[in-house]
Amino acid sequence: MASDSALQTPPHPVPGLRASAATSQGIGLFPGCPDLVGTPFSYGREEEIYGEGEQAEFVYKVVEGAVRTHKVLSDGRRQITGFHLPGDLFGFEQGEAHRHTAEALSETRVVIFMRRSVERAALRSAEVACQLWGMAASNLRYAQDHMLLLGRRSAVERVAAFLMDVDERLGRTGTFVLPMTRRDIADYLGLTIETVSRTLTQLEEDGALLRTGGRQVSLRRSRIGRVVEA
Amino acid sequence: MASDSALQTPPHPVPGLRASAATSQGIGLFPGCPDLVGTPFSYGREEEIYGEGEQAEFVYKVVEGAVRTHKVLSDGRRQITGFHLPGDLFGFEQGEAHRHTAEALSETRVVIFMRRSVERAALRSAEVACQLWGMAASNLRYAQDHMLLLGRRSAVERVAAFLMDVDERLGRTGTFVLPMTRRDIADYLGLTIETVSRTLTQLEEDGALLRTGGRQVSLRRSRIGRVVEA
DNA sequence: CGGTGATTTGAATACGTTCAAAACTCGTGG
């Protein structure tokens, strides 16, 4: 399931000193932050990147593909806390252990950084620390919007808002292929797969979107926008 | 409704240069951060501290009392994103405008800081920036736990988890007076006031807690803990 | 002690869930 890259040692790579050797492919942690260079790595569909409770050694940046992070209750109920698309950072924890499980939705390429070195960089440079702060704050904003969705929105509103969000993050073309299953969508929106499916059907009947094949959707922005409004 | 302090000009104070004069009462932003001194201020029960969309000029730290922050949909549905008790910081935004509304639950004393000067301090000092990062990260963790609660937990689980959380933050005595109304609890847990009330009754019948008067509760930690488990 | 707002309780309803089965997709191999 793992990629065939010679650099890999799944499931938990140790970049060590190889980071500098990877400079050609390496991508900086932040736009203007050339000294922190990551090691490329990749994961196969449904592959676990790290599990809840594991030592949080690395930080990850998506290059290609998509990742989900989630939490689970002991009886299996699952809440996806976020989908991470190219350019997004994930896996950063304050404590020693990961507080989520992260899995690749599809064949996914990332670059990884040692958490320790990022933290050291933050301690030395106010600029780096501010970027990390900004990142956490932006994730917080996102989480709070999602709290409003989970706590107070109806099924149609959740699904419509979700589709608009995905469209946005995928380039606002209005037409895209959902990178996740119905189960993932349901576990992200606090619904069941059946409700997600029924709601999609309803939105299509209302002319808010068109479906061609299981995952492909085209939004009628004006119509679907009216569903969310409030 | 505002306090009778001579320093006040409700609802939106301008501390300006008075900050240094307030040193005697002033409380630093962080434990080891003596150069950022706030101006004391207070608000009456149900008084708005700032509104969503307003210019985010200040940052607040609760000294006494309690504050709620929330978001509202145009039709009035409300989601409380957090309760802030003594010691907690709130009102920090990344952008120019507040993304929530903040209100005092009861007579509340805070110290306020100019956002600009905190930001300037962060730019200068990696240590301050790291503290702010840590704060945002901790809020994020909290928000993500709450997402799991809102998305996947039943009414009893939500109420039980809520009571245990309040107990924790109020000193783990097991006995306390809820500082908020049923409506606040409902809007925090994504339920209705009726459901919160019924659930409280049910928990009492199950022997998980005792109620003496509207807001006073005593938890049977072992019993109520079993409700949340998962 | 009265009055107002908060809380609780009751009954009917609705929305989303659950369980079950059919239909569709898409990758694989013939």
Place this chain on the structure above:
DNA sequence: CCACGAGTTTTGAACGTATTCAAATCACCG
């Protein structure tokens, strides 16, 4: 290129939890 088959998605029907609407009770302040 088509057929197969596993997994995913859709649809259907019954059910359950939480909501809604309504009214009674309670708590607290003056």
